[in-house]
Amino acid sequence: MSERVRVAVLGHGVVGRGVAELLTRPQNGVAAAKFGREPELGAVLDIRDFPDAPYSRLFARSFDDILADESIAVFAETIGGVRAAYDYTKRALAAGRHVVTSNKELVSTHGASLLRLARERNVNYMFEASVGGGIPVIRPLARSFAADRITAVSGILNGTTNFVLTKMAEDGRSMLAALDEARERGYAEADPSDDMEGKDTCRKIAILASLAFGRHIYPKYIPTFGISYITAAHIAQAAALGCAIKLLGRAGLREDGLTDIITAPFLVPFSHPFCAVRDVYNAVFITADRAGDVMLYGRGAGREPTASAVLADIYDCVRHIAQSVSVLWEDTKADITAAGAPDGARYAEFPDGSKMRYLPT
Amino acid sequence: MSERVRVAVLGHGVVGRGVAELLTRPQNGVAAAKFGREPELGAVLDIRDFPDAPYSRLFARSFDDILADESIAVFAETIGGVRAAYDYTKRALAAGRHVVTSNKELVSTHGASLLRLARERNVNYMFEASVGGGIPVIRPLARSFAADRITAVSGILNGTTNFVLTKMAEDGRSMLAALDEARERGYAEADPSDDMEGKDTCRKIAILASLAFGRHIYPKYIPTFGISYITAAHIAQAAALGCAIKLLGRAGLREDGLTDIITAPFLVPFSHPFCAVRDVYNAVFITADRAGDVMLYGRGAGREPTASAVLADIYDCVRHIAQSVSVLWEDTKADITAAGAPDGARYAEFPDGSKMRYLPT
Numbered sequence: 001m002s003e004r005v006r007v008a009v010l011g012h013g014v015v016g017r018g019v020a021e022l023l024t025r026p027q028n029g030v031a032a033a034k035f036g037r038e039p040e041l042g043a044v045l046d047i048r049d050f051p052d053a054p055y056s057r058l059f060a061r062s063f064d065d066i067l068a069d070e071s072i073a074v075f076a077e078t079i080g081g082v083r084a085a086y087d088y089t090k091r092a093l094a095a096g097r098h099v100v101t102s103n104k105e106l107v108s109t110h111g112a113s114l115l116r117l118a119r120e121r122n123v124n125y126m127f128e129a130s131v132g133g134g135i136p137v138i139r140p141l142a143r144s145f146a147a148d149r150i151t152a153v154s155g156i157l158n159g160t161t162n163f164v165l166t167k168m169a170e171d172g173r174s175m176l177a178a179l180d181e182a183r184e185r186g187y188a189e190a191d192p193s194d195d196m197e198g199k200d201t202c203r204k205i206a207i208l209a210s211l212a213f214g215r216h217i218y219p220k221y222i223p224t225f226g227i228s229y230i231t232a233a234h235i236a237q238a239a240a241l242g243c244a245i246k247l248l249g250r251a252g253l254r255e256d257g258l259t260d261i262i263t264a265p266f267l268v269p270f271s272h273p274f275c276a277v278r279d280v281y282n283a284v285f286i287t288a289d290r291a292g293d294v295m296l297y298g299r300g301a302g303r304e305p306t307a308s309a310v311l312a313d314i315y316d317c318v319r320h321i322a323q324s325v326s327v328l329w330e331d332t333k334a335d336i337t338a339a340g341a342p343d344g345a346r347y348a349e350f351p352d353g354s355k356m357r358y359l360p361t
Numbered sequence: 362m363s364e365r366v367r368v369a370v371l372g373h374g375v376v377g378r379g380v381a382e383l384l385t386r387p388q389n390g391v392a393a394a395k396f397g398r399e400p401e402l403g404a405v406l407d408i409r410d411f412p413d414a415p416y417s418r419l420f421a422r423s424f425d426d427i428l429a430d431e432s433i434a435v436f437a438e439t440i441g442g443v444r445a446a447y448d449y450t451k452r453a454l455a456a457g458r459h460v461v462t463s464n465k466e467l468v469s470t471h472g473a474s475l476l477r478l479a480r481e482r483n484v485n486y487m488f489e490a491s492v493g494g495g496i497p498v499i500r501p502l503a504r505s506f507a508a509d510r511i512t513a514v515s516g517i518l519n520g521t522t523n524f525v526l527t528k529m530a531e532d533g534r535s536m537l538a539a540l541d542e543a544r545e546r547g548y549a550e551a552d553p554s555d556d557m558e559g560k561d562t563c564r565k566i567a568i569l570a571s572l573a574f575g576r577h578i579y580p581k582y583i584p585t586f587g588i589s590y591i592t593a594a595h596i597a598q599a600a601a602l603g604c605a606i607k608l609l610g611r612a613g614l615r616e617d618g619l620t621d622i623i624t625a626p627f628l629v630p631f632s633h634p635f636c637a638v639r640d641v642y643n644a645v646f647i648t649a650d651r652a653g654d655v656m657l658y659g660r661g662a663g664r665e666p667t668a669s670a671v672l673a674d675i676y677d678c679v680r681h682i683a684q685s686v687s688v689l690w691e692d693t694k695a696d697i698t699a700a701g702a703p704d705g706a707r708y709a710e711f712p713d714g715s716k717m718r719y720l721p722t
Contacts, residue, residue: 275637276633281654290666295658298655307651311509312507315508
């Protein structure tokens with residue numbers, strides 16, 4: 001008999017439901033076979049009723065009740081935002097429980113202090129699902145470059161905008177037609193402004209840069225530009241320069257220790273692997289002193305890929321039930337980003353007067 | 362003061378030297394800052410003399426002497442082959458020491474039993490550097506899909522052959538001219554037959570498939586075809602079909618539990634991300650039930666990327682100094698591969714009578 005590790009899912013939305021279902025499906029025994037411990041669903045927090053869920057008896061409306069149940073060892077926070085999610089995460093960690101999350105807003109805003117709290121309490125705070133959906137990004141960045149120095153990290157981090165730019169470039173759609181198609185397919189929210197204006201990408205590159213460079217970089221310090229001004233003419237002009245237009249979050253480490261970091265449309269040469277990242281796919285490109293260029297590619301969003309990433313973190317907590325192995329980064333609480341463009345940045349000027357940066361290669 | 366964990370490097374060749382240098386460079390303190398423990402070079406095994414190495418006083422010629430030094434907690438095996446490397450690895454694990462390796466031949470031949478031995482002795486046997494150089498592959502496959510089911514894994518796993526095929530396709534070189542250029546740049550061995558005939562790729566896909574499907578797949582059961590018969594005419598005909606020719610190792614899980622596994626040139630549609638993998642770059646493409654398609658891309662060989670991967674494993678051992686977290690897979694000692702082509706495989710026939718499989722998408 002393997003030991004059961006009880007998990008509470010906080011929030012029964014798209015991702016939370018996916019996590020609860022994965023935890024309750026039969027034959028979920030990989031971890032048990034390997035480590036003698038296996039996660040099981042212990043509680044679900046939501047103020048709504050879900051009488052038809054097969055685990056309906058596990059629903060609770062009070063976080064306090066779940067926290068008081070000392071058999072719950074791991075909390076999976078899929079609420080989103082920085083209000084209840086922040087409060088619950090702090091209290092769970094302070095009580096010596098592990099927390100895993102898909103909440104990019106919370107990690108990019110309060111990651112440093114939550115990671116510090118987890119370390120102090122000898123538990124884990126893990127957030128693989130916060131960036132890149134089902135793509136292994138956070139764990140490779142944290143573990144696989146342990147003996148290396150990362151000098152730059154950039155990413156196609158938002159599926160909606162990448163879908164729109166792909167359809168404009170490949171099928172000659174207008175931006176509005178491409179956005180309509182994204183909505184029809186369920187790739188875009190009713191209000192896509194967080195995606196289109198780069199806010200979603202900004203939060204994600206903030207997390208990746210904090211991890212890569214070991215110091216918390218706050219989204220509010222990152223210059224952020226979206227794609228809503230892009231027209232077919234820009235895309236045609238970019239193609240004439242041998243480039244595609246991709247919305248990137250990009251962070252580079254400078255000699256002076258500051259970080260060049262920006263969210264903006266970039267000109268990406270057709271020969272760059274980013275140009276093979278089409279439709280709703282995402283990718284993260286890492287440059288390290290020794291490993292060289294590494295790219296991690298896959299489905300950046302969606303219920304199943306994201307729930308799968310949350311589960312991978314739950315298994316990692318189960319494996320490290322008595323050990324704090326989650327990352328740690330400094331919190332200077334200051335702006336450690338460089339103002340303006342880096343030396344040597346190359347731009348193309350468009351006939352409408354707009355300028356666009358080339359991706360440094 | 363952080364605790365020092367002493368590491369012995371076995372073999373002072375290209376990779377071993379890179380590992381020894383990384384372990385002795387100043388300011389290698391990432392792990393110390395994070396975990397209170399830091400690796401340091403404790404011994405180097407080689408029968409040759411290296412009087413000019415800054416760590417020359419650490420050289421030893423007897424494995425027995427190093428094993429007898431109980432302060433050595435981790436062995437980095439970079440000898441290669443299955444003779445001395447196998448003997449030393451078994452003895453180190455049996456003595457309760459961690460072993461990390463870049464040795465694909467050893468892992469693909471004896472991985473199951475060595476991993477079992479490591480688990481029994483509560484130590485780790487890690488092999489991130491055996492496939493894909495500096496690309497994080499082994500750890501993501503082992504950890505990030507813990508709650509998912511991998512149904513197929515394929516890879517461009519050999520830099521020499523990918524360089525040759527890229528130069529033939531993009532610059533119109535003949536195979537021999539491309540191979541000469543690879544040799545000049547140091548990408549190909551004097552005798553490139555293991556690369557060109559697919560043997561190197563075969564060992565690597567054997568390791569990836571064993572990891573993905575949880576059972577040891579022996580290289581001897583994998584049908585293996587190389588690229589030496591490929592001509593400019595094949596490449597032009599493939600292009601007319603909208604495809605590039607790539608040498609792939611590919612393994613898919615069948616409903617009956619057997620594995621379709623092969624090393625061969627494949628027709629890959631230009632829209633597939635594999636086509637962005639050029640020159641000496643490598644990539645591994647994973648299909649999982651929930652995460653969907655994931656690709657991991659980077660420099661698949663070379664001293665620095667490979668040494669960096671060995672170091673990442675050393676840090677992982679340092680982190681898990683008292684816990685066995687390395688993977689485990691079954692050893693049926695039998696052929697669990699499917700004979701012949703899978704149902705539904707699509708082929709193109711070339712005017713010279715040769716056939717080539719399309720990459721299933």
